[in-house]
Amino acid sequence: MEKELIMNAFHDVYWGVPISIYFWLMGVSAGAHVISGFGWVFGLKKYKQVGLIATLWAILALLIVPLILIHDLGKPMRFFYLLLPFYWHNSAPMSWGTVLIMLYPCMMSIYAYFMYKNNERMAFIFGIGSILSAASTHWYTGVVIQLNPGRDLNHTAIASLLFLVGAFISGTGFLIVTFWIMNIFLNPLKKIRDSFQEGFIKRFIKACSIGEKVEDSLIVEMGQVMAIGIVVELILTLNEYLQMIYGTMEEQSNLYDVLLGAFRVPFLAYVFFAMLIPLFILYLSPIKRRPFGVAIAAGLVCIGIFGMRLWWVLGGLFQQSFY
């Protein structure tokens, strides 16, 4: 033990499980928010009903993020240094990421307010802004770990794309599971809604469509949208996999020692749960047109994408921790 410490031979994985959870939550938030934009920005009327609640889930997922990030700092009380203009560093991805993480919930909240007020024009304008900030915030989470030439596993140009597509499918999956559970508990939710007296809370609950059945056809359609995302994710992963097989020694070592070695559980969970099994359920299985089947696929996608966040963040740091 003393020898390793003195020789500085072994190192910690600096960005650990909490950062993986942050990446996952960020993805769920961005994905859910894009689904919310389907109705109010892209004009798909069917999705309007779930617009506000999807954004509320996105805000809720995002509220946990700063708690994790600030506590992960060595000096949590200094988190505001990132916001001070004279500490600003142009070339640091994290500086830009801080701005995006600040901007995203603000835009989302304004967008949610106009959805609540049923102001279509303003919701459209702020919807565009918030979807752009959602995409760029999650793009940043891919970039912040991609721009480290020392981490061979993460240093790839498709990193941010993988993150964006993964965010979209995990966010959609999270919403599908939520809507499916809300449909199961429809009667209790109705009772809760009706128990409130007329006022702000009741109006808010009504605007969120809580206690109203989410159409089965909408859930199935969201499943089909998710399936397209899964196909894109599969192509990107296959591309990266091929590059690793035909790659340099670092890339091969990443594939065999990290992805199929110490991190085989999250990696295989990603391949099977996030891609292969959901694709089978959504395209080939007899339950592909039933909300239950789509919800199962969606739940698996959420688990699988969390596996991807684990091997992505920890795996890149793990291999070099020996060096």
Next chain:
Amino acid sequence: MSEAKWMSKRTYGLQSPPSLGVPGKKRYAMVIDLRRCIGCGACVVADDPPCVRNCPTQATYKHESGFILQRYNRCIGCKTCMVACPYNARHLLPAARTDHSQPTDVADKCDFCIHRVTRGLMPTCVTTCMGGAITFGDVNDSESEVSRMLDTHKTMTLRSDKGTRPQVYYIGLDGDIADVAASYADRSVQMREEFNIFKRNRLGAGNIIEGESETGPVGFPLQVIRNMINFVKDIVEKGYR
């Protein structure tokens, strides 16, 4: 304004351009002769350091003479520099220190002992190296000992393919040891076990052990849960710091 004047105005020289071979500039470097080395471990100082460009609060900066320095009062401990460094040359200072005036929980690195070098002394590692394996000096000065070593010996640097222009040169470095993938793949059973013992003794937030039982379908999720519990436990402890 000429470049030299502009540089002199920047006290900290946050993103000083690489100074290797630039006339009139100093570029401190180190040559380590591995034929004399007994393997006590060494630092890396780069001429184009990724840790400097990735630091979000300008806590890490590069001096125009090549030193990479840390402003502890600016560091928030986000560990970006550690993730960026291809050499694992950066570390987080421990939370508990015997001398309470010393900084804690912030990132640090070897600074070529700037406090000694600016007073005309050699870095501590050079003076204490019992084999006399380390040579230090200004590589831009053709008369210096370090330049002479570089001219007369075949030298190698660690992971120069990462675009960092490292300024610690090795004489007699084995390529297989220097290559991270090779050293990972070729490590012995004993080293794997030592790695696992090290990780088990750490309460880090993300340390994954690579033993057979720990990477399986049961062991891996358990490790993840254990890491998360450590992270949550640390909330209470951090409140006292």
